[in-house]
Amino acid sequence: MILDVRGVSRSFRAIGRPPVVALDDVYLRVPEGDTLGLVGESGSGKSTLLRCVMRLEKPDEGEVLFRGRDALPLRGKGLRAYRRQVQMVFQDPASSLSPRMTVEQLVGEGMLVHRLERSAARRRERVAELLDAVGIPPDAMARHPVSFSGGQLQRIAIARALAVEPSLLVCDEPVSALDVSVQAQVLNLLLRTQARTGLSILFVSHDLAVVKYLCPSIAVLEKGRIVEEASRDKLFQAPRAAYTRALIDAVPNPDPVRPGPGSRPPKPRPGGNDAEGNHE
Numbered sequence: 137m138i139l140d141v142r143g144v145s146r147s148f149r150a151i152g153r154p155p156v157v158a159l160d161d162v163y164l165r166v167p168e169g170d171t172l173g174l175v176g177e178s179g180s181g182k183s184t185l186l187r188c189v190m191r192l193e194k195p196d197e198g199e200v201l202f203r204g205r206d207a208l209p210l211r212g213k214g215l216r217a218y219r220r221q222v223q224m225v226f227q228d229p230a231s232s233l234s235p236r237m238t239v240e241q242l243v244g245e246g247m248l249v250h251r252l253e254r255s256a257a258r259r260r261e262r263v264a265e266l267l268d269a270v271g272i273p274p275d276a277m278a279r280h281p282v283s284f285s286g287g288q289l290q291r292i293a294i295a296r297a298l299a300v301e302p303s304l305l306v307c308d309e310p311v312s313a314l315d316v317s318v319q320a321q322v323l324n325l326l327l328r329t330q331a332r333t334g335l336s337i338l339f340v341s342h343d344l345a346v347v348k349y350l351c352p353s354i355a356v357l358e359k360g361r362i363v364e365e366a367s368r369d370k371l372f373q374a375p376r377a378a379y380t381r382a383l384i385d386a387v388p389n390p391d392p393v394r395p396g397p398g399s400r401p402p403k404p405r406p407g408g409n410d411a412e413g414n415h416e
């Protein structure tokens with residue numbers, strides 16, 4: 137297991153108010169090279185869980201094991217190594233990428249911070265390779281985020297995360313802010329990257345259609361508790377929890393993003409590539 141969340145609980149307390157239990161004894165496992173989807177409605181605790189995994193929030197109880205070692209007590213060098221190994225992609229790329237930096241700086245920053253590539257020329261080469269891998273032309277390097285579409289920015293954010301060669305990518309609603317026509321392109325990029333690099337992915341979304349497309353295993357979070365965890369096929373064919381059934385019933389039909397488990401990714405629309413500058 138690359139990630140093994142064990143018994144994580146987190147409550148928020150404010151004076152004069154009853155405590156809010158955001159996470160209640162949560163167990164989750166992401167196998168090496170695999171993808172786990174985590175779904176739940178707004179307020180179910182998804183972001184709190186990711187914040188605990190990313191070490192941005194301290195659970196009241198529980199462990200977050202990364203390759204068998206608890207990441208919560210890590211300090212200094214160990215924490216820096218963890219922060220390189222586990223990268224996050226956020227919902228809104230426009231606010232997660234500094235508008236003042238060029239694409240070259242944004243994608244190359246992690247290599248500098250983690251001292252992976254000291255030569256400026258080699259760093260530039262790597263940035264060009266990473267941009268190529270996510271379908272962004274190399275002449276984008278000198279440009280700033282403002283000159284890109286949402287889908288292109290999310291590709292740049294993914295290139296930035298991949299630049300430090302992480303083992304686990306934690307995705308927090310990475311396509312929710314994108315047009316439906318662009319969502320599949322970003323999801324296909326994640327699938328391709330995983331096939332190429334063996335990356336493990338924890339993918340959080342409130343959108344079951346998106347999770348169904350990407351994730352062979354899915355866990356369902358309701359009010360801070362995991363109410364069901366199953367393979368994609370099992371979850372959609374025979375959901376056990378009433379909450380899962382309600383989420384499935386809420387998925388619009390026909391699904392604009394995903395034809396269904398095991399099916400091929402959607403083909404690009406004729407003439408639809410240029411707007412996002414990709415080659416799917």
Ligand SMILES: Nc1ncnc2c1ncn2[C@@H]1O[C@H](COP(=O)(O)OP(=O)(O)OP(=O)(O)O)[C@@H](O)[C@H]1O
Nearest residue numbers: 148156157158176177178179180181182183184185
């Ligand atoms: N810093 C905080 N202080 C107080 N309550 C919080 C805090 N962070 C989260 N909560 C509460 O914890 C619960 C879970 O919130 P969380 O943001 O993790 O859910 P979510 O599933 O990610 O929702 P969304 O999709 O809307 O972001 C909610 O009731 C939220 O109001």
